Amino acid sequence: MKQLTKAEEDIMQILWKLKKANVKTIIEDFPEPKPAYNTVSTIVRILESKGFVDYEKEGKGHIYFPLLQQQDYSNQSINSLVDNYFQGSFKNMVSFFMKKNDISLNELESVLKDINKEK
Incomplete structure (x- = not known):
């Protein structure tokens, strides 16, 4: 795309x-x-x-x-970002954003809980 x-x-x-x-x-x-x-x-x-x-x-x-749904474009853009800047690793991307945005472990745990609820 x-x-x-x-x-x-x-x-x-x-x-x-x-x-x-x-x-x-x-x-x-x-x-x-x-x-x-x-x-x-x-x-x-x-x-x-x-x-x-x-x-x-x-x-x-x-x-x-x-013709293209916003969610489909968003997914493709995120995947491209991860591939091009984080060697295809979402872990590297999350680590980068945690360091650059000074995200606490509590905030990360809260995000993980939200993700687990949606699954």
């Missing part, structure tokens, strides 16, 4: 939230300063060519919707 650029990911986040939207509606969901219509339109077409979105015709315009 291809990685998204920051601009593409911003638009996908909006489409995942809205489920379906035209370019005007996507722009309305952006914070100020809003991107230009042509910029968003171009990025949406790139997302379409990459297979991330598709559209339905509505009058003279298009209503875009995601």
